[in-house]
Amino acid sequence: MRIAVIGLGFVAISDALALARQHEVVLTGPLPDRVDAINAGDLPLADPGVADYVAQNTLNLRATLDFDEALKGAGMVLISTPLPKDPERHGYRTAELDSRIEMAHERCPGVPIVIRSAVPIGYTEGLRSRLNSRSILYAPEFMREGHSLQDALSPAQIVIGDRGSLGEKVAAVFLGAALNTRIPVRRIGTAEAEAVKHFSQAYLATRLAYFNDLDSYAMTHGVDARKVIEGLCLDPRIGTKANNPCFGFGGQRLARSTAHLSEAFAAVPARILPNLAKAGEARLDLLTRAVLDRGAERLGIFRPTRGGAEDETDALNALETRLRGEGVTIIEYVGEGLDEEFTRFKEDCDLVITQRMNPALADISAKVFCRDLFAA
Incomplete structure (x- = not known):
C-alpha cells in the first residue's frame, strides 16, 4: 500500500x-x-x-x-x-x-x-x-x-x-x-480515543508534579529526596517509572493536555488536574529562590542538543525568565558540550543550571544546580 x-x-x-x-x-x-x-x-x-x-x-x-x-x-x-x-x-x-x-x-x-x-x-x-x-x-x-x-x-x-x-x-x-x-x-469511539491521549498525558504530568512536590519538601526540610523516592518506589503499586524530579513538566505535550483538560473541567467538581498549573508555579517559585540563595554573580544555563535539535525544556525557560526578572545576569550555552565555547562557558560561570545532568558537566558538578536525582 x-x-x-x-x-x-x-x-x-x-x-x-x-x-x-x-x-x-x-x-x-x-x-x-x-x-x-x-x-x-x-x-x-x-x-x-x-x-x-x-x-x-x-x-x-x-x-x-x-x-x-x-x-x-x-x-x-x-x-x-x-x-x-x-x-x-x-x-x-x-x-x-x-x-x-x-x-x-x-x-x-x-x-x-x-x-x-x-x-x-x-x-x-x-x-x-x-x-x-x-x-x-x-x-x-x-x-x-x-x-x-x-x-x-x-x-x-x-x-x-x-x-x-x-x-x-x-x-x-x-x-x-x-x-x-x-x-x-x-x-x-472518537471522543474516547481523544480522551485517552489527553488523560494519559495528564497522568504523566500529575506523576511528575507529585515527585517534584516531594523534592520541594525535601529541599525545604533538609531531607534526602532520593532516599525517600527509592523507599516509596519499592511499593509495586508505585514503581520506579517517571520518578525523577525536574524543574517542571516541560515541553509542549504534557502542558498542552493538562491545560486542555483543566479548561474542560470548568463545570466539573474536580481538583487535581485543574490545579496542576498551580503546582508548576509553586515549584518554580521554590527553585528561583534556591538559585538566588546560591548568590552566583555569573549564572549559566546549559541546554544540550539531541540529534542537532535543541532540547525542549519549557520549565527551564520559565525558570530563566524568573531569574532574569530578578536582575540576574545569565550566560547561555546551547550545544553538545564538546567545543571551546563550552570550555569558556564552564570557566566563566559561578553556577550552571541544567534540567538534566549531563556527562559534559561532570568536572564542575559542584557548581551545577540540577534536581536530577537519578542521573545515569
Whole structure:
C-alpha cells in the first residue's frame, strides 16, 4: 500500500520508518531542509537506534514538498501536525490541521485519513460531520521524544477511534508495522480515543508534579529526596517509572493536555488536574529562590542538543525568565558540550543550571544546580 504521511516531526518520521518496511511511504511538509535530509538518508530523529534500524531494513521511504505528489494514489493518509495553543481564546489553533485534512479528504475520497495530532476532545467527530465523511478517524500516539522510533516499532498499545471496518483496517496496518504482534488493540469511539491521549498525558504530568512536590519538601526540610523516592518506589503499586524530579513538566505535550483538560473541567467538581498549573508555579517559585540563595554573580544555563535539535525544556525557560526578572545576569550555552565555547562557558560561570545532568558537566558538578536525582 502507498501511505502518505503529512508532517515532518518526530511522530511523523517514526510512523513513516515503521511503516516503510512493508509499504511505500511518502512524507510531506513545508520544510525543505528536512525533506532534503530525509531523502539523503540523514533522518532528523534523535533516537539512538535509528542508524541501526535503517541499516538492517529495506525501507521504501522518501519525502517531498509537493502535497499533491504525496497524496496521489495513497491508500491511507496519516496526519501529524502540531497544534499550538491559542493564548487569547484558550484553545487550540487547528487551522493548519484543518487544511491538511480537508486537502486529503478532497484528493483521496474514501481513503482512511488518520489523525495523529493531539486534538481537542470532540474535534474528530465535529470534522466528520462538517465534511460529511466517515473516513476520518483518530489514532493517538504514545511516543516519547528521543525514543519515538522504539515506541512506533514496539508500542505498548494501539488505540483506534473507530469501531467499524475502517478502524479494523487501520489497526491492522499499525499492528503490521510493529515488531511485536502481541500488542493490545482497542477500537473505541472518537471522543474516547481523544480522551485517552489527553488523560494519559495528564497522568504523566500529575506523576511528575507529585515527585517534584516531594523534592520541594525535601529541599525545604533538609531531607534526602532520593532516599525517600527509592523507599516509596519499592511499593509495586508505585514503581520506579517517571520518578525523577525536574524543574517542571516541560515541553509542549504534557502542558498542552493538562491545560486542555483543566479548561474542560470548568463545570466539573474536580481538583487535581485543574490545579496542576498551580503546582508548576509553586515549584518554580521554590527553585528561583534556591538559585538566588546560591548568590552566583555569573549564572549559566546549559541546554544540550539531541540529534542537532535543541532540547525542549519549557520549565527551564520559565525558570530563566524568573531569574532574569530578578536582575540576574545569565550566560547561555546551547550545544553538545564538546567545543571551546563550552570550555569558556564552564570557566566563566559561578553556577550552571541544567534540567538534566549531563556527562559534559561532570568536572564542575559542584557548581551545577540540577534536581536530577537519578542521573545515569
